[in-house]
Amino acid sequence: MALLNTLQRELAGLVELLLPASCLLCGRPSASVSLGELCRPCQMAIPPLCSPYCPRCSLPYTAEDGSDHLCESCSRRVPDFSWVAAAGLYDGPLRQGVQRFKYGGQLNLDLPLARMLAQRCESLVRDFRPDGLVPVPMDRRRLRDRTYNQADLLARRLAKIWRIPVASGLLVRCRATVAQRGLKETDRRRNLKDAFVVRTPVSGRRLLLIDDVLTTGATARECARTLRAGGAAEVAVAVLARAPRHGLLIPDNASRSKGGLP
Ligand SMILES: [Zn+2]
Ligand SMILES: [Zn+2]
Structure with a gap:
């Protein structure tokens, strides 16, 4: 049983190494995403x-x-x-x-x-x-x-x-x-x-x-x-x-898109 558990763990580790990491937000696997990161499309959408x-x-x-x-x-x-x-x-x-x-x-x-x-x-x-x-x-x-x-x-x-x-x-x-x-x-x-x-x-x-x-x-x-x-x-x-307005939140798809903070 212990051997089976060890094998399972090692196999999971191997799969993680072989497959591309997936974005922590949308879950899409992407070669350009490193482990524990967000994919570019998600970052661009923010x-x-x-x-x-x-x-x-x-x-x-x-x-x-x-x-x-x-x-x-x-x-x-x-x-x-x-x-x-x-x-x-x-x-x-x-x-x-x-x-x-x-x-x-x-x-x-x-x-x-x-x-x-x-x-x-x-x-x-x-x-x-x-x-x-x-x-x-x-x-x-x-x-x-x-x-x-x-x-x-x-x-x-x-x-x-x-x-x-x-x-x-x-x-x-x-x-x-x-x-x-x-x-x-x-x-x-x-x-x-x-x-x-x-x-x-x-x-x-x-x-x-x-x-x-x-x-x-x-x-x-x-x-x-x-x-x-x-x-x-x-x-x-x-x-x-x-939040976009005091106490009020706009719908998810109504994003604005220009850059820069004060
Ligand atoms: Zn994403
Ligand atoms: Zn103010």
């Missing part, structure tokens, strides 16, 4: 964020030729973060990938998604020179149910790529909150008020918050507010995907 957008929270506008300007939400209450970098819009294959990574337990998407974010936001992050990556913390009960915090996994991958340490345990949730999905912006704000606390000194530090998706920005706002109130010199945000 357009980067493009102007015009809000220079603060990266909310994209539908007018193709307008200039960048503060969105209504940022004009009303200026966020405590300086900018939001994202690998792309929360749409199409990126939306699929984030959902599988976040809810579907497909944890091996952490590396290709982190690589895409790192590559697309490289110069922005280098210029900012953060001294720590801060994953948005998950409350204990939710962490127990889901068993992993996707922001944490992402931050660990990004830390290796950018060689910036993860500031683990620096920011923690001090109380449970209800899920933000489906809440209006004002309710999201109320839900998160004083939900985070700074556990280690942040005075004078330049911190980059890491999360999977930015929707209304309420979570990032409250985290940044807490960090700045704790003395952080500057806070910026990097997410895998930026």
Whole structure:
């Protein structure tokens, strides 16, 4: 029996070596895909964020030729973060990938998604020179149910790529909150008020918050507010995907396609 198991394992290894690797998103085998990567068609189908957008929270506008300007939400209450970098819009294959990574337990998407974010936001992050990556913390009960915090996994991958340490345990949730999905912006704000606390000194530090998706920005706002109130010199945000409109998500096939982040 043991011999049979060993043979089976060796045979599986051999098949893996002989067959081309398949894309972690669409599953198509491709000679140009290396193990643990996304295929070129999937990468091409994930357009980067493009102007015009809000220079603060990266909310994209539908007018193709307008200039960048503060969105209504940022004009009303200026966020405590300086900018939001994202690998792309929360749409199409990126939306699929984030959902599988976040809810579907497909944890091996952490590396290709982190690589895409790192590559697309490289110069922005280098210029900012953060001294720590801060994953948005998950409350204990939710962490127990889901068993992993996707922001944490992402931050660990990004830390290796950018060689910036993860500031683990620096920011923690001090109380449970209800899920933000489906809440209006004002309710999201109320839900998160004083939900985070700074556990280690942040005075004078330049911190980059890491999360999977930015929707209304309420979570990032409250985290940044807490960090700045704790003395952080500057806070910026990097997410895998930026939702196209506050609280509203466009259909999967309505992708936009121009390049460049702020
Ligand atoms: Zn693919
Ligand atoms: Zn904005």
